[in-house]
Amino acid sequence: DIQMTQSPASLSASLGETVSIECLTSEGISNDLAWYQQKSGKSPQLLIYTTSRLQDGVPSRFSGSGSGTRYSLKISGMQPEDEGDYFCQQSYKYPLTFGSGTKLEIK
Amino acid sequence: EVQLVESGGGLVQPGRSLKLSCAASGFTFSNFYMAWVRQAPKEGLEWVATISTHGTTTYYPDSVRGRFTISRNNAKSSLYLQMSSLKPEDTATYYCSRHETRMGLDYWGQGVMVTVSS
Numbered sequence: 001d002i003q004m005t006q007s008p009a010s011l012s013a014s015l016g017e018t019v020s021i022e023c024l025t026s027e028g029i030s031n032d033l034a035w036y037q038q039k040s041g042k043s044p045q046l047l048i049y050t051t052s053r054l055q056d057g058v059p060s061r062f063s064g065s066g067s068g069t070r071y072s073l074k075i076s077g078m079q080p081e082d083e084g085d086y087f088c089q090q091s092y093k094y095p096l097t098f099g100s101g102t103k104l105e106i107k
Numbered sequence: 108e109v110q111l112v113e114s115g116g117g118l119v120q121p122g123r124s125l126k127l128s129c130a131a132s133g134f135t136f137s138n139f140y141m142a143w144v145r146q147a148p149k150e151g152l153e154w155v156a157t158i159s160t161h162g163t164t165t166y167y168p169d170s171v172r173g174r175f176t177i178s179r180n181n182a183k184s185s186l187y188l189q190m191s192s193l194k195p196e197d198t199a200t201y202y203c204s205r206h207e208t209r210m211g212l213d214y215w216g217q218g219v220m221v222t223v224s225s
Contacts, residue, residue, distance in 0.1 A: 044202070089154075092209075100151050
């Protein structure tokens with residue numbers, strides 16, 4: 001199975017601050033990496049797929065990058081509505097696997 | 108508008124069975140792979156199963172293989188998860204999701220809670 005190591009586990013950011021979340025995979029996944037946001041008490045929502053493609057309706061302050069075994073999600077200008085949990089996930093091979101999550105809060 | 112609505116959750120004793128359903132609307136159900144993902148209380152996400160467009164191919168992680176069965180009825184735009192030999196560690200919210208292979212899980216239902224306890 002492909003192991004997903006996500007960091008940090010938690011993060012506190014001020015309004016307007018740029019934040020980054022990293023995801024390391026145990027083997028190359030050919031950019032088949034997605035990011036999800038889950039707000040408190042809600043279902044996860046797809047933010048980014050194939051490393052860097054924004055899902056429809058996702059604000060442009062979200063961006064993704066990476067290759068090989070190292071991927072990241074960046075939020076350029078933290079907003080109150082960005083509070084929540086973020087998960088990375090690989091679709092390169094079964095079993096699909098997720099990172100352990102990052103809790104993002106407003107400072 | 109894509110909608111996925113799960114049902115069938117509840118409290119069940121260890122070793123018993125339970126079947127979850129997911130009613131899909133707003134897209135051509137038969138054109139898409141579908142999946143189940145679960146989330147234990149205060150925990151992360153765990154993929155549980157995926158089924159191909161016509162149900163001919165299914166995928167499971169080791170944690171549920173042989174106990175859980177994913178199926179679908181394209182005529183009814185419905186997805187199912189038959190869970191047997193349930194264990195306390197299967198306690199979680201179960202989400203139905205549309206699975207765009209190599210892209211991810213692009214739509215999710217609201218989730219249904221399953222509690223396995225005596």
